[in-house]
Amino acid sequence: MNRTAPLEVIAASLRRERERVGLSLSELAKRAGIAKSTLSQLESASGNPSVETLWALGVALDVPFSRLVDPPAARVQVIRAGEGPAIYSERAHYTATLLASCPPGARRDLFHLALEPGAARESDPHMAGTVEHLVVSSGRMLAGPTDNPVEIGVGDYLVYPGDIAHTCRALEPGTTGIMLMEHV
Amino acid sequence: MNRTAPLEVIAASLRRERERVGLSLSELAKRAGIAKSTLSQLESASGNPSVETLWALGVALDVPFSRLVDPPAARVQVIRAGEGPAIYSERAHYTATLLASCPPGARRDLFHLALEPGAARESDPHMAGTVEHLVVSSGRMLAGPTDNPVEIGVGDYLVYPGDIAHTCRALEPGTTGIMLMEHV
DNA sequence: GATCCTCGTTCGTCAAGACGAACGAGCGGA
């Protein structure tokens, strides 16, 4: 989590989003039901808005709340199979390629998994609130909570909490898949 | 985006997170650098905290900001290949299965894609701030911004902005993949 | 050039958030 007070970030986000939508300061204030003087001060970073105020602005702009405190980043990027920038292999028979780590606030990571039958990958609980999504691309795997794993095959999808002990093992050679690790 | 004022949600989140970490109200207030009276009022939903106050609490709890306003939901769920709950097919040769729509605040959707060669799927721009992540499970596809598509094969990963015109077409029969649509 | 409109900023007022102090409750040890 970002440690710096997000006032300047909020100020920039508000102005950026408002101009993107093409609203004037006065009109946005009217839509959000706040005084335009308040909005003016917020956009000049001379203010510490209350949650309700910022929420109203988020609704008026039709923008998720978090987008106002965590700035975005648009881009087009390709990662070819096997050339992931951050290869995170743990033990034999297990390779996780980090495809997309969350740029600003680290809210989710996207991995490509390649597994071979053998030792299961047992994971200790991650940070509370973590959720893992698994989709099998090829082969079969046994995954999910350690005390209640599920067998899934090609095209199957599995969600399970990441903040409890969980496991993931291949049941066939050449098993691959993608995993979305989400920090709710 | 949720339309209701999140004061009760914040109150519940604060109490939940604080008890999860095992901190007393007094100690959390001290760590966050705010008065415990303030925290007490916030947890009883009789308050409208400023962003700085809530931010300080998020930092002290080591919890993402958004987790305080959007409550979580832990669960284990399997969706077998082809039995997705919400099949969203648009035209022949294109099937998108919604695997996981974001429960509370709709910040991302996870789809399984099955495409056959033929007409490309042209998408008008989605909501501003949308980002699409694509991983190919089988076959080959041509995807990305309409004016600059990229050819990707098995295991390849592609990110591109979803708020501009973009396309997605199969180059081989039996092309499948997963798509993470994210609303930043 | 004069009028009218909307833009965004600044000023003074008022309500509300943040604060410290004090309070009663609950618990453990002397």
Added chain:
DNA sequence: TCCGCTCGTTCGTCTTGACGAACGAGGATC
């Protein structure tokens, strides 16, 4: 039992956010 500690709440104050009004600036129309 009494003392000392921490718990979470409530009260009075003081700061500060939110508001409406007024302001100057910039265009458009006549």
